[in-house]
Amino acid sequence: MSLLHILSLARKEFLALMRDKRSRIIIIVPPIVQLFIFGFAATYDLDDVPVAVYNADSGGASRELLARIEGSPHFSILHRIDSDAGVAPLIDDRQVLLVIRFDPRFSADLQRGDPAPLQVIIDGRNSNTAMTALNYLREVVLDFNRQWQREHGLTGPPVKLEMRAWYNENLQSRWFIVPGIIGSLILVVTLLVTALSVAREREQGTFDQLLVTPLRPTELLVGKAIPGIVIGLLEASLIIVLMVWFFEVPLRGSIPALYLGILLFLVSTVGVGLMISSIAVTQQQAILGAFLFIVPAVILSGFTTPIANMPEVVQWLTYLNPLRYFLVIVRGVTLEGDGFALLLPQFWPMVLIGAVTLAMAGWLFRHRMY
Amino acid sequence: MNDRLRRLLGMIRKESLQILRDPSSISIAFVMPVVLLLLFGYGVSLDAKRIPLGIVIEQPDTASQSLAGAFDRSEFFHPQRFDAIQGAQQALAERRIDGILWLRNDFSSRLFSGNEAPIGVFVNGVDSNQANITKGYIQGTWLAWLQHFAAAQGRDLDLPVDMLQRVWFNPALNSRLFLVPGLIAIIMTMIGSLLTAMVVAREWERGTMEALMVTPLYMGEMLAGKLIPYFALGMGGMLVSVAMALFLFDVPLLSPFWLLMACSALFMLVSLAIGLLISIVTRNQFLAGQVALVVSFLPSFLLSGFLFDIHSMPEWVQTITYLVPARYFVAILQTLFLAGPVWPVVLPNAGAMLLMLVILTLLVAKKSYKRLD
Incomplete structure (x- = not known):
């Protein structure tokens, strides 16, 4: 593996993404705008119910x-x-x-x-x-x-309940939803960046040219993965800062644990994106594949409705969903004050998903040619 | 006129052949709604059942056992016993249980000596909505037990004000009945805009747009010729979804079928027009796909009122929701399925969709011209 090979491919990928002004905008602006709109919109709390x-x-x-x-x-x-x-x-x-x-x-x-x-x-x-x-x-x-x-001097009921909520003491929906929005937005951005990257070259015929360069499949894979991971890390950091400063969600746990979680989440979603991209022959199929992954991944992640309420079979399916693990990590670190030890069961499944999907993508690079 | 019709039919035929030969459009229209509705119809539920609850009984006796028994019998809880509060708190921190009911060792003595006996309740508040539901169920079980306990002692449990609730349209408060119609709206938003987002951009990218331009086809005919086959495809997907809602998820339909289909057709046209506009403006499949994804899925999921009450959002966000077509369709669907043809709900929402359609059509017409840049 040569670092120079990887870096020059990553550089070319960044240029392909960022050169076009419109595609620069679509990667950077919507996540920030959506965080604000959804952060305010998505709440189960009710105000001023008309009566x-x-x-x-x-x-x-x-x-x-x-x-x-x-x-x-x-x-x-x-x-x-x-x-x-x-x-x-x-x-x-x-x-x-x-x-x-x-x-x-x-x-x-x-x-x-x-x-x-x-x-x-x-x-x-x-x-x-x-x-x-x-x-x-x-x-x-x-x-x-x-x-x-x-x-009126009446006796009350003989037993009374003293209720207290842990971690989210005032039971604000926003504290639950905003960390979830981070996961969904990062997922959408990384898949948008990676899912089309191979399919576009395939459709334009430049992928064949890449295959005849001295680049090895691993180098190709790493070079294609880097832009998604770098963009994801930057956006995640920006969104976390906004979450804490603007939405006043606490950050009680270990920040290194959170970053390890983000990195593993990015590796697994980039893996899924590259796999979709290398299966697809046309860009339309790649976009369709990305859609077919993103939509269930967001809805069946515990983002808005609990996984525990799902039927057993659907719960098994959620084990394949990297967002499921990431949401436990973000909420664990922000609200529950978790560190590495309590989050360990969430880390390794993402490593597994990332390893399998990246390996699949690398294999498909050479074995799927038209 | 005859020529015009012939040109239109020719375009429709070309587009239909293209759809038939690339399986991805057909799978978007038919496979996607079935798979997504199956997954979400079963998977998305707000009805908590068998909530893992830790019950700490410091001193087992008849009173505490009878209260714990009430929780054992409830379908909402799946209780686990603990001897000491520390063990239960550890389990709550490790997310093995979602709540704790803590009966201290003086529970029975205070209960029978007429002192108020306190029960400590802790819930994991991270998911505030589930925590509220859990609190409500704990209160309900507690009240039922109190009444039972008072009756066993030969007394009435006197509550000064007794709240009697009647829930209209969905008496069992089954969340699936409102989630399934909402999911149809979301799935159809995505399918509609996905179907058309690529079709014009594809022609530009492949260079076939120039070939189309030298034909006698007018721009309007070309767009109509592209829209009509996709509209048929989208409505096919819609029919499949409605059939699943009715027969698989047992959602009642209290309105005439034609009204449901008329509103759906209107909504489908709006979604297709959005996709078409994206396609015309971007002229690039890469960008068109990204824009379609960004503007259709998350906004319709979070801003349509499907899950989150629009009325409780801040004013400026409420204003933004007027731009989300799914907002109108969700309101119409939930009313048509569960409440019946309530015209004061249907008409304004259908009118808003019609207005959106007119504006989108004007935009599409303005942005599409036979010219190379």
Whole structure:
């Protein structure tokens, strides 16, 4: 292996990527822009859920509970209705997510010490939003109950729950999603850079010329891999700085462990990209292959929905996905304060994926000719 | 007129032959939706089941066993017992369990002496959404046990305000019912823009564009001739996806089928037009493929309201979501499948897609001309 060979091929690859202004832009600008937009957009937390109230009760208790609901940042009461007929149009047309209905006897029941029913009708079209909103509302009602019991000398339930969340103490979605965006963006960029690199030369016929140069297949492989890894490392660093400074996600664990994770992740995705590229005959096939890898890799990585909820067979498939391991590493280092020891089980599968895909790509360079 | 039709048909025929001879377009249109919908329909779920939960019982007795038993019987939990909190905390740090329920050694004595007996609950908050769901399930199991316990003691558990919830359209809160229609929108966005992103760029790159230019074909005819076969292909993929949603994932369709297909056709046209515009502007397959990937997948996944509630995003991000066609289609699909033909939802969203289509067509017309640069 000659260093000079590798470096001159890497130089040529960089030039091919960066010479064209438009392709420079497509590699650099979208990840940064997307980090900002998605970082703000992707949250499961709900603010100002639109609510309608149907209050048939004239007592003070319902007004007190309503004031609490209105005081919560999660809800804003937009409509007041005075009949059951008003409920359906508001929910059907998505003007409100939920309707709260007080019985005429609500305050009277409460004063008498009978359970006072509070009816909630909610739009379940997005079941996760519905469940989150119901959880917020339940917290408000539990708080109200506790205060009512204290003020009226009633005994509360004999057991109480003291809940605490570890690592993400205020349960902010953003702390969970933003580290995940890093992984997805790096994956997209490295695959874009590598997946077309061989296919383009094949389609233009210059790959045959590369094969007759004194470059050995290993040198060819390393030279083709370098641009993806270098660009990935630079972008990852930039995105991490933005994540910590701008989105205020903590960085509690070992930074060397994080960088080892990034490097191994890049090696494995570059390997996948080069393998796709050397299987493809045309650029269209390479782009299709990249798509077919990126989309499942992002969706089945635990980025937005947990792997534990997937059926067993799909869970096995996720073991082939480098993003799966990388996400555990980023979240482990940022939120949980992990070091090398706890992350070891995430490192070696990426090494394995990288080794297998790179070896495949190198073999295909010479054995797939048209 | 007759000539024009003949030219158009000729172009359609050429494009169709090209599709048939390169299997990659057909696999984009038919294999991709089937594979992706199978994977995601089963794989993407927000319904937590069998959450690994550590239960620490410092002093086993009837009361603590009965509370732990309630968690054992729940389908939402997969409990593991620990004698001491240290072991459970170690397991939580190693991600072997997602939460801890901690019954201290004075639990029973405080429970029966009328003092409030506290239970410590720790959840791994990294995935805040799952943590919230876990908290909700723990609360629910706890409340049910309390009622059971009070009844066994011959008392009523008096809650001052009793919240009764009714969930419309999806009473079981099954996340698959809204995720599958949303996934159809995302998969179709990608397929639509991928199908056409390469087709004009390819002609430029291979030099066949010049050959097309010297034919009597008008630019509009050429574009229509390219669009029509891909539209048929895309709608075929759409039909397959809808059939899978209905028969495989048991998503109910509460609206007339023609309405669903009409909205889908509109959306498919918008996606194809985006791909075509990318193709015309870039004139380069490498770039066209990259742009199509960047503008279609992640934006439609994260900004369409498919997973994340648009209403809760900051104002400026909400403004950006108006540019994402999947936003309108997701709203239409979730309503058409689960709620029925609600015109106040369908019409504005369909209108927005129509507007996008008009603007895109004008842009395509402006950017495409028979000239060599």
